[in-house]
Amino acid sequence: MTDNRINISLLAEHRGVDSNTFTGRPQGEEVRKVLKLDELDFKQSHYNFLIPLNTTSFNASFFLGLFFDSIKNLKGYENFEEKYHLVFTDEDDELIQGLKNDLKECKRQANNEYNQKTGLNI
Amino acid sequence: MMCILNLFCLEPKTDFWDNNIVTIVGLSLGLLFFVIERLLNYNREIREAKHNWFLNIILSPNLENINTFYFDSNNKLIESVQELINNKDIGHNKFILLQREKINEFKIERVKFLNNFSSMIRSYDVSLSIDFDKIINELDDIYTETLDKALINNDDTFSNKIFKNKSKIITLLFNVIKRNKRNKKNQLKQSIFLPSFYR
Numbered sequence: 001m002t003d004n005r006i007n008i009s010l011l012a013e014h015r016g017v018d019s020n021t022f023t024g025r026p027q028g029e030e031v032r033k034v035l036k037l038d039e040l041d042f043k044q045s046h047y048n049f050l051i052p053l054n055t056t057s058f059n060a061s062f063f064l065g066l067f068f069d070s071i072k073n074l075k076g077y078e079n080f081e082e083k084y085h086l087v088f089t090d091e092d093d094e095l096i097q098g099l100k101n102d103l104k105e106c107k108r109q110a111n112n113e114y115n116q117k118t119g120l121n122i
Numbered sequence: 123m124m125c126i127l128n129l130f131c132l133e134p135k136t137d138f139w140d141n142n143i144v145t146i147v148g149l150s151l152g153l154l155f156f157v158i159e160r161l162l163n164y165n166r167e168i169r170e171a172k173h174n175w176f177l178n179i180i181l182s183p184n185l186e187n188i189n190t191f192y193f194d195s196n197n198k199l200i201e202s203v204q205e206l207i208n209n210k211d212i213g214h215n216k217f218i219l220l221q222r223e224k225i226n227e228f229k230i231e232r233v234k235f236l237n238n239f240s241s242m243i244r245s246y247d248v249s250l251s252i253d254f255d256k257i258i259n260e261l262d263d264i265y266t267e268t269l270d271k272a273l274i275n276n277d278d279t280f281s282n283k284i285f286k287n288k289s290k291i292i293t294l295l296f297n298v299i300k301r302n303k304r305n306k307k308n309q310l311k312q313s314i315f316l317p318s319f320y321r
Contacts, residue, residue, distance in 0.1 A: 020218065021225075021270045023263040056222045057266045061259040092215070098222045101229065108237070109255055116248045 005085065008035060009050045021057040028065020037066070041073040041083075048087045051099065055090065058099050063106035068113065077111050173298075176246040181295060184239055191235055192288040196281050198227060199265060203280075206272040221269055228265045232258065253294055261287045 014031045015022055022028070032038070040047065051058065071080045086103060088096045202224040209220055236258050244251035264287065268280040 018274055019267075019270050020221065021266050023266050023270075025259070054218050056218060056270065057225050059259065059262055059266055060255075061263055064259075092219065094219055095222055098226055101226075105229070105233070105237075109259075112244065112248075112255070113252055116252070 005046045005048045007048045007050055010052055012052050015052070015055070020054050021059065022055065022062040023057070023059045025061045025065035028062040028067075030065075031062075032066050032069065037070055038073075041070050046083050046085075048085045051086060051088050051090075053090055055088075055099065056095070058086075058102040058106070060102070060106045060109045063103075064110060064113065068110060071110055071114050077107060077114060080110075172246065176243075177299070180239075180242045180246065181298070185295075187235065188239075188288070188291065191231070192284060195228060195231070195261075195265065196284045199268060199280060199284070202227065202269060203272045206269065210273050221272075224269050225266055228262070232262065247298070250294070250298065254291070257287060257290045257294060260290075 010022070010031070014034075016027065067080065067084070070084065071077055074080045074083060088099050090096055090099075206217075206220065206224065209217065212220070240251050240254050240258070243254055261284065264280060264283045268275075
C-alpha cells in the first residue's frame with residue numbers, strides 16, 4: 001500500500017446479511033452513497049479500498065454500482081485505477097486469485113460501458 | 123451575351139421561359155429525387171447487410187448454444203448446492219474455498235462463451251451488448267447468491283430465476299429482429315412517398 005493513500009474499508013455488512021459476496025448494482029449504488037464517493041472523486045487524495053476477509057465473490061454488478069460514476073467523474077478507467085486501489089485483505093492465494101479474476105471482468109465491463117467502443121465498425 | 127443575360131434578369135419573361143419552365147423545374151426535381159433515393163437505398167443496403175450478417179453469422183448459430191448454456195448452468199448449480207450442503211462440516215476456511223470453487227465454475231464458463239458472444243454483439247450494436255452484459259450480470263448474481271446462501275436458504279426457486287433470465291436474453295435478441303422489420307416497414311413507406319415513376 002502506498003503511504004499517501006487513505007484506507008477505506010468495505011465492511012462485511014456491505015455484503016448483505018449472512019453473505020460473503022458483493023453482488024447487485026443497486027446494492028453497489030447504496031454503498032456508494034454511504035461511503036460518499038461522489039465527494040471523494042473530486043478530492044486530491046488517493047484511496048485503498050479494503051475488501052474484507054472471506055469475500056468469495058466481487059461481482060461486476062456491484063462494482064459498477066459502486067464505482068461506475070467514479071469512472072465517469074474521473075474520465076476513464078485508467079484515472080480511476082490510479083486514484084482508487086482495491087486491496088484484498090485475505091491471505092489465501094486461491095481466494096485472492098478468484099477475486100482478481102472478478103476484477104478483470106469488472107474492468108472489461110466498466111471499459112465497455114464507459115467507452116462504448118465497438119470491435120468492428122461497419 | 124445579351125440573350126444569356128436576358129435569361130436571368132428580372133425583366134418580363136421571354137417566350138423561352140414561358141414554354142420551358144415547367145420542364146426545367148420538373149427535370150430538376152426529378153434529378154433531386156433520384157439522388158435522394160440513391161442515397162437512401164445505399165444506406166439501407168448497408169444497414170441490411172450489417173443486420174443480415176448479425177442474424178446469420180452471430181445470432182442464429184448461437185441460439186442453441188445459449189439454450190445449452192442455461193440448461194447446463196442450472197444443472198451445475200443444483201449439483202453445486204448439494205455438494206456444499208454435503209460438505210457443511212469441513213471447517214469454515216475449507217468451506218469458503220469450496221464456495222469460491224463452485225462460483226468459479228460458472229464464471230469460467232461465462233468468460234469462455236458469453237463474453238465472446240457479447241463482444242460479437244458489440245461489433246453490431248454497442249448498446250445491445252451492454253444490455254446483454256447487464257442481464258448476464260443478473261444471472262451471475264443469481265448463481266453467486268445461491269451458492270453464497272446454500273446452507274441458509276431452503277430456496278429452490280433459483281431454477282425459475284435462471285430460466286426467467288434466459289427469457290430476458292431471448293427477448294432482448296428477438297427485439298433486434300422486430301426492430302429490423304419495423305425499419306423495413308418505414309423504408310417501404312418512404313419509398314411510397316416517392317413518385318411512382320422513380321420506384
